Amino acid sequence: MITKRIIPCLDVKDGRVVKGVQFVELRDAGDPVELAKFYDEEGADELVFLDISASHEGRKTMVHVVEEVASQLAIPFTVGGGINALEDMKRMLRAGADKVSLNTAAVLNPTLITEGSDFFGAQCIVVAIDAKYDESLQSWRVYTHGGRNATNWEVIDWAREAVKRGAGEILLTSMDKDGEKSGFDLALTKAVSQAVSVPVIASGGAGNGQDFVDAFEKGEADAALAASIFHYKETSVKEIKSYAKQQGVSIR
Amino acid sequence: MIGIIDYGMGNLYSVSKALERLNYDYIISADPAELRKAKGLILPGVGAFKDAMEQLNQTKLTDFIKEEVAKGMPLLGICLGMQLLFEESDENGVTKGLELLKGRVERIPGITAEGQTYKVPHMGWNSLDFHQQSALLDGISEGHVYFVHSYYVKTNDQDVLLATSPYDVEVPAVVGKEHVFGTQFHPEKSSAIGMQMLQNYANFLEKRSPSYEQI
Numbered sequence: 001m002i003t004k005r006i007i008p009c010l011d012v013k014d015g016r017v018v019k020g021v022q023f024v025e026l027r028d029a030g031d032p033v034e035l036a037k038f039y040d041e042e043g044a045d046e047l048v049f050l051d052i053s054a055s056h057e058g059r060k061t062m063v064h065v066v067e068e069v070a071s072q073l074a075i076p077f078t079v080g081g082g083i084n085a086l087e088d089m090k091r092m093l094r095a096g097a098d099k100v101s102l103n104t105a106a107v108l109n110p111t112l113i114t115e116g117s118d119f120f121g122a123q124c125i126v127v128a129i130d131a132k133y134d135e136s137l138q139s140w141r142v143y144t145h146g147g148r149n150a151t152n153w154e155v156i157d158w159a160r161e162a163v164k165r166g167a168g169e170i171l172l173t174s175m176d177k178d179g180e181k182s183g184f185d186l187a188l189t190k191a192v193s194q195a196v197s198v199p200v201i202a203s204g205g206a207g208n209g210q211d212f213v214d215a216f217e218k219g220e221a222d223a224a225l226a227a228s229i230f231h232y233k234e235t236s237v238k239e240i241k242s243y244a245k246q247q248g249v250s251i252r
Numbered sequence: 253m254i255g256i257i258d259y260g261m262g263n264l265y266s267v268s269k270a271l272e273r274l275n276y277d278y279i280i281s282a283d284p285a286e287l288r289k290a291k292g293l294i295l296p297g298v299g300a301f302k303d304a305m306e307q308l309n310q311t312k313l314t315d316f317i318k319e320e321v322a323k324g325m326p327l328l329g330i331c332l333g334m335q336l337l338f339e340e341s342d343e344n345g346v347t348k349g350l351e352l353l354k355g356r357v358e359r360i361p362g363i364t365a366e367g368q369t370y371k372v373p374h375m376g377w378n379s380l381d382f383h384q385q386s387a388l389l390d391g392i393s394e395g396h397v398y399f400v401h402s403y404y405v406k407t408n409d410q411d412v413l414l415a416t417s418p419y420d421v422e423v424p425a426v427v428g429k430e431h432v433f434g435t436q437f438h439p440e441k442s443s444a445i446g447m448q449m450l451q452n453y454a455n456f457l458e459k460r461s462p463s464y465e466q467i
Contacts (some may be wrong), residue, residue, distance in 0.1 A: 001378070001379065001418060002374065002375075002376045002377070002378045002399075002419060003376060003377045003378065003379075003396060004376075005376050005377065040443070045376070045377055070265060070266060070269055071269045071272065071273075072273075074270060074273070074440060074441060074442065074443050074444075074446055074447055075398070075441060075442075075443055076398055076400075076438075076441045094265065095265070096265045096266055096269065098266070098400075098441065120298070120299070121298055121299050121300070122373070122402075123298075123373055123375065123400040123401070123402075124298075168373060168375070168400075169375065197362065197369070197371060197372060198371060198372075198373070198375075199371055199373075199375050199376070222371065222375070222376065223376070252377040252396040
C-alpha cells in the first residue's frame with residue numbers, strides 16, 4: 001500500500017527559515033538545511049520550501065539553499081514561491097528540487113503548467129491552490145497573490161483545469177482553516193480529491209494527530225502539510241505518524 | 253568509479269549528490285570513451301520513454317550500452333532508466349527499448365477490475381515485497397521507498413523480479429539479472445534504504461571489477 005505522506009512546510013526568506021522557529025537543540029534555528037535534516041530524521045516523507053523573499057537577491061539565495069538541501073538530504077522536496085516562468089522552474093529543478101509548485105502564476109498564465117509538464121514531466125509540477133468558501137458561490141473560490149485577490153475560478157473547476165493542463169499534484173490550502181488549528185477543511189479536501197486523478201495534499205488547519213487521520217480518511221487526502229505545529233514543537237512528525245499508524249492509517 | 257550516463261533526460265544532480273554522500277567516485281558523461289573507464293554505469297531518467305530512446309539512439313548511446321553490457325559492464329537503471337532496460341513501451345505509441353530484460357512497459361490502468369478508479373501517478377512511499385536474493389538488496393529486509401511514475405513494467409520473466417510494491421497492480425520495484433539492475437523508485441530519494449541500495453551497487457562494482465571484461 002502506498003502510504004500517506006506527512007509534509008512539513010518551511011518558509012524561507014533571504015536564505016533563512018522564518019516563522020519564529022523554536023528548535024533549541026539545533027545549532028542554527030534559521031538554517032533551512034539544518035531544519036530539513038531535523039525533519040528528515042523525524043520521519044518527514046517530503047518537504048516543501050516556500051520562498052517568500054521579495055528581492056531578486058533573496059531569490060538568488062534560494063537557489064543555493066535548494067542546492068544545499070539536495071546535496072545533504074535523501075528525501076523528495078518541493079520548492080514554491082516566485083516561480084513565474086519556465087526558466088524559474090529549470091533553475092530550481094536543476095539545483096536539485098524534485099518538484100516546483102505554481103500558484104498565482106498558474107492562474108494568470110495557465111499555459112505555464114503545460115510548458116512545465118511537457119518539459120519536465122507532470123510529476124514535477126505541483127499546482128498550489130488557495131481556497132476560501134464563498135457564500136454566493138455555495139462553493140470554494142480560488143485566491144491568488146498570497147490570498148489577497150479573489151479570482152473567478154471555482155476551486156473544483158480550477159483543480160480539474162490544472163490537472164488537464166498537466167499538473168501532477170494539487171497542494172490545496174484552506175484559507176478558512178489556515179492557522180486555526182481546528183483541523184483541515186475536510187469537505188473541501190474530499191471534493192477536490194474526488195474531482196481529480198492526481199494526488200492531493202491537504203493544507204491549512206492542522207492541530208493534532210486526529211486532524212491528520214481525518215484528512216486522510218474523511219478528506220481522502222494523499223498527503224497532509226503543516227508548518228507552525230511542527231515549528232513551534234506543539235507536536236512532532238514522529239508523534240503524528242505514530243498516532244496515525246495506531247489509528248490504522250498506512251504510514252511509512 | 254560509476255559512470256552516470258548523461259543523455260539529457262536524467263535527474264543527474266540528485267543521483268550524483270547521493271554518490272558524493274557515499275564517498276564514491278563518479279563521472280557524468282555522454283562520451284563512450286569516458287564512460288568505458290567506469291566500473292559500472294547508472295542510467296537515470298525522468299520524462300517520457302519515447303523521448304529518452306530517441307535521445308539514446310541519436311547519441312549512439314543505445315549501441316554503446318548494449319555492447320558494454322554484453323561484455324559484462326554492470327548497469328543500474330533508475331525510474332525511467334529501469335523501464336528503458338525492457339523490450340518496449342506503450343508510452344506515446346510503441347517504442348523499442350534497450351531489450352536487456354524481457355518485458356514491456358504499460359500505463360498503470362488507474363481502474364480496478366471492479367471498475368473503481370485510483371490515482372495515477374503512483375506517487376509516494378510504498379513498501380517492498382522481496383522475492384529473490386540479490387547483491388543490490390544486501391542487508392535490506394523491509395522498508396519503504398519513494399516512487400513517482402505512471403507507467404510500470406509487465407514481465408512474464410519471474411526471475412528478474414527481485415522486489416515488488418503493492419499498488420492496485422503489482423509494481424516491479426527492483427529488477428535484476430546477472431549484472432543488469434533497475435529500480436522503479438528513486439533510491440537517491442528513498443532515505444536510508446535507498447542509500448543502502450546505491451552502496452550495495454558500488455560494493456558489487458568493487459567486488460566485480462576489474463575482471464568483468466574477462467567474463
